[in-house]
Each structure stands twice: as structure tokens, then as C-alpha cells.
Amino acid sequence: GAVVSQHPSWVICKSGTSVKIECRSLDFQATTMFWYRQFPKQSLMLMATSNEGSKATYEQGVEKDKFLINHASLTLSTLTVTSAHPEDSSFYICSASPRQDNTEAFFGQGTRLTVV
Amino acid sequence: GIQVEQSPPDLILQEGANSTLRCNFSDSVNNLQWFHQNPWGQLINLFYIPSGTKQNGRLSATTVATERYSLLYISSSQTTDSGVYFCAVDRGSTLGRLYFGRGTQLTVWP
Numbered sequence: 001g002a003v004v005s006q007h008p009s010w011v012i013c014k015s016g017t018s019v020k021i022e023c024r025s026l027d028f029q030a031t032t033m034f035w036y037r038q039f040p041k042q043s044l045m046l047m048a049t050s051n052e053g054s055k056a057t058y059e060q061g062v063e064k065d066k067f068l069i070n071h072a073s074l075t076l077s078t079l080t081v082t083s084a085h086p087e088d089s090s091f092y093i094c095s096a097s098p099r100q101d102n103t104e105a106f107f108g109q110g111t112r113l114t115v116v
Numbered sequence: 117g118i119q120v121e122q123s124p125p126d127l128i129l130q131e132g133a134n135s136t137l138r139c140n141f142s143d144s145v146n147n148l149q150w151f152h153q154n155p156w157g158q159l160i161n162l163f164y165i166p167s168g169t170k171q172n173g174r175l176s177a178t179t180v181a182t183e184r185y186s187l188l189y190i191s192s193s194q195t196t197d198s199g200v201y202f203c204a205v206d207r208g209s210t211l212g213r214l215y216f217g218r219g220t221q222l223t224v225w226p
Contacts, residue, residue, distance in 0.1 A: 001161060032210070032211070032212060034212060034213060034214070038157075042218070043202070043216045043217065043218045043219055044202070044204075044214075044216045045216075046213065046214070046215075049210060049213060091157055093157070093159065095212065095214070096212065097211060097212035103146065103147045103206050103208075103211045103212050104147070104149065104161070104164040105149065105204075105206075105212050105214055107151075107158070107159040107161075109156075109157070109158050110156075110157040110158060110159075112157065
């Protein structure tokens with residue numbers, strides 16, 4: 001299967017600071033990547049669709065100014081949580097699909113963010 | 117949006133037992149995947165199965181697209197099978213965009 005790598009795996013930051021999370025497709029190119037958020041013991045909810053070379057598409061209720069997404073290359077998308085607050089503490093995970101005719105999605109390892 | 121319902125929400129088994137997890141979805145889909153989320157949060161791909169039946173070792177899955185459900189079978193369960201099993205579907209409107217069910221929390225005791 002395809003490999004998606006996410007970094008860092010976990011991060012602790014102070015309230016008011018910003019945190020950047022990277023999502024890389026290691027052995028394929030991805031024009032589209034997806035960012036999900038998961039609260040404890042809950043399901044995954046899509047936050048935004050990251051599009052290479054253009055603006056991200058955000059789901060309803062997701063603040064685009066708080067969760068900045070950049071997809072500057074075909075193998076890298078970044079999610080920056082700006083001015084983080086304790087309620088932003090969560091598990092963030094990205095995905096991508098390597099093929100157009102088979103949309104099997106592969107996920108990164110996820111990033112556990114704790115804001116103190 | 118599409119609704120994805122998984123049952124049961126929790127399942128407790130003794131090692132060696134068999135189990136069946138179910139996923140119902142409310143509309144036609146382009147793709148369906150089963151994942152196992154390990155204790156560290158990583159999603160492990162189990163099956164990409166928009167229709168038909170597939171088997172991989174002790175695990176197998178069947179999707180009946182016309183009736184909008186999928187089943188995941190785990191045979192001879194082991195303690196390492198513990199974790200959360202998610203079903204997720206792709207409607208095809210944005211390829212690769214998945215809608216997840218709430219998952220089944222499986223606990224296997226030795």
C-alpha cells in the first residue's frame with residue numbers, strides 16, 4: 001500500500017502559540033489531501049480538503065483562519081493551528097489516495113495536540 | 117450528508133471467538149473501507165471493498181452495495197485484534213473524501 005507520513009506524532013504547546021503539522025505522501029503524488037479531527041472515543045470528522053496549488057475547502061463550522069492549510073507541492077500538505085487554545089486539543093490525522101481509478105485512502109500516523 | 121451506522125458499538129470477546137461487525141449506509145457509495153485503529157491512533161487499512169467479498173487471513177469482509185451494508189468477520193480472535201474498527205464510505209463527489217461511522221470498540225480477553 002501507499003505510505004503517508006505525518007509529523008509530529010504528538011505536540012504540547014502553550015495557549016496562544018501556533019503549531020504546524022506536516023502530512024507527506026512518500027511514494028506517490030497527491031493533488032488532494034484530507035485533514036480529519038478526532039475527539040476522544042469519537043469518530044473522525046473531516047475538517048478540510050487540501051488542494052495542491054489552490055485554496056483549501058473547509059467543512060461547515062471549521063474556522064479557516066484558525067486552521068490554516070497549505071498544499072504547496074504534490075507530496076506535502078501542512079495544517080497550522082493558530083493561536084491555539086485548550087479546546088483545540090485533539091487528534092489530527094491526514095489522508096490521501098494514490099490513484100484516480102481506485103480511491104482507497106491511506107492515513108498518516110496522526111498528531112496528538114495538547115494545548116496547555 | 118450520508119449516514120454511516122456501525123453495530124455493535126462495543127464487543128467483548130474471549131480469545132478464539134468469532135465475531136461479525138456490521139456497517140449500514142444510507143446512500144449509494146463509490147467506495148467502502150474498513151480500518152482498525154490501534155491504541156496509538158493509527159488507522160490500519162483492512163479492506164477496500166466497494167462490493168463483493170475479500171479475505172485476508174483471519175479477517176474477511178463482504179459488501180452488498182445494492183442493500184447498502186457491509187460486514188467484517190473476525191475469526192479466532194486474538195488479543196491483538198483489540199481496538200476500534202471503523203467503516204468509512206466515499207460517495208464519489210470528492211474522490212478520497214470519507215464519511216466515517218462511529219466505530220465498534222472490540223476488546224479481546226485472553
